[in-house]
Amino acid sequence: MTATATRRAATPPEVPAKGPAGARRRVWATRAPLLPALVFLIAVTQLPFVATLVISLFDWNSLKPEKRRFTGFSNYASVFTDEALRESVVTTVVLTASVVVVSVVLGLALALLLDRAFFGRGFVRTLLITPFLLVPVSAALLWKHALYNPEYGLFNGALTWFGELFGIESVAQPEWTSEMPLIAVEAALVWQWTPFMMLILLAGLQSRPAEIMEAARLDGAGPWQVFRHLTLPHLRRYLELGVLLGSVYIVQNFDAVFTITSGGLGTANLPYTVYETFYRAHEYGLASAAGVVVVIGTIIIATFALRVVSSLFREEASRA
Numbered sequence: 001m002t003a004t005a006t007r008r009a010a011t012p013p014e015v016p017a018k019g020p021a022g023a024r025r026r027v028w029a030t031r032a033p034l035l036p037a038l039v040f041l042i043a044v045t046q047l048p049f050v051a052t053l054v055i056s057l058f059d060w061n062s063l064k065p066e067k068r069r070f071t072g073f074s075n076y077a078s079v080f081t082d083e084a085l086r087e088s089v090v091t092t093v094v095l096t097a098s099v100v101v102v103s104v105v106l107g108l109a110l111a112l113l114l115d116r117a118f119f120g121r122g123f124v125r126t127l128l129i130t131p132f133l134l135v136p137v138s139a140a141l142l143w144k145h146a147l148y149n150p151e152y153g154l155f156n157g158a159l160t161w162f163g164e165l166f167g168i169e170s171v172a173q174p175e176w177t178s179e180m181p182l183i184a185v186e187a188a189l190v191w192q193w194t195p196f197m198m199l200i201l202l203a204g205l206q207s208r209p210a211e212i213m214e215a216a217r218l219d220g221a222g223p224w225q226v227f228r229h230l231t232l233p234h235l236r237r238y239l240e241l242g243v244l245l246g247s248v249y250i251v252q253n254f255d256a257v258f259t260i261t262s263g264g265l266g267t268a269n270l271p272y273t274v275y276e277t278f279y280r281a282h283e284y285g286l287a288s289a290a291g292v293v294v295v296i297g298t299i300i301i302a303t304f305a306l307r308v309v310s311s312l313f314r315e316e317a318s319r320a
Contacts, residue, residue: 049295056288063282075289085290087266088273092251095182095269099189100246104239106190107197112227114198115205132195140259143188148176148260181265185256193250197242204238205231240308248301252294270294 059071079085114125131139147154156173163171177184208231216226254271261267263276271294278287 052288052291055284056292058285060285061282062284071285075285076293078286079290079293084268085270085273088268088270091182091266092269092271095186095189095253095267096247096251098186099193099250100243102186102190103193103197103246104201104242106194107199107242108201108235108239110194110198111201111205114202128198129195131192132199134192136192136253136255137259139192140188140256143184143191144177144260148184150175177261178265181261181267185260185267188256188260189250189253193246197246200238200242200245201235204235208234237308237311244301244304244308248298251298251301 056075057070057072058068059074060068080089110128114121114128134142145153150156150173153176155176159171159173163169174180213226213230216230221229252271253269254275257263257267257269257272258275263272268276270290274287274290274294277283277290281287
């Protein structure tokens with residue numbers, strides 16, 4: 001045996017570090033690769049939010065920078081007392097609630113349809129998903145020009161065709177975006193968000209226990225009884241998830257309001273009002289306060305959404 005081999009044999013093997021210090025080193029060794037991503041995330045999201053919080057405490061008009069002064073929470077008081085901002089909050093609630101409720105109902109109906117086996121189901125499913133894949137501005141432009149336009153839009157063209165079909169000489173040609181502006185925005189958003197609700201609910205329908213459904217049918221339960229007592233309770237979590245996720249996104253919607261009505265005729269929601277206050281009125285402090293209110297509201301909704309998602313995962317894991 002050589003001297004080198006003898007020394008290697010005599011040297012005891014290294015023992016992994018034990019105790020609290022070793023555990024801390026192992027934890028840091030696994031977390032270290034994530035630090036650059038964490039630093040980037042903080043720099044991109046948290047630092048601008050902190051800057052927005054600071055600006056919201058100032059009376060700051062970009063056209064009069066020399067008159068900038070600290071005013072505390074007066075901007076937040078203005079958000080809830082200013083008539084225009086208060087109306088935008090009400091519009092945001094009405095717009096979000098109506099779009100979410102109608103989208104969930106239509107999405108449930110489409111999901112029940114696609115849960116059945118029929119020829120061409122895959123093709124139909126692809127067509128129904130397409131509206132959700134469109135860029136929001138493109139979808140809003142489609143509705144504004146291809147459907148709502150009073151001169152060449154599809155809706156007025158269909159009314160004219162039905163009038164000719166039934167012998168009616170003059171058919172009303174409504175100005176959709178001016179006569180019913182909020183409904184026009186809601187219809188465009190419902191069209192785009194119904195496929196999202198449909199996908200969530202379809203996933204819930206296809207996760208139903210087949211043996212329980214078959215046992216209910218063998219016991220003589222009708223379609224309505226199966227839906228009311230088995231399908232609907234099973235879909236409760238999926239319905240909650242769709243409502244919460246839809247609310248998170250729709251409450252922040254800006255594209256449809258900006259593109260279809262430009263915030264006029266009582267359709268200005270809070271995100272559009274923030275845009276108007278910041279870029280047109282140049283009131284940086286007031287716009288920042290309104291933006292913080294939107295973020296806080298979204299965080300509250302997102303917290304409930306995350307709890308629903310985690311409970312869904314726990315239920316699926318317990319079934320497995």
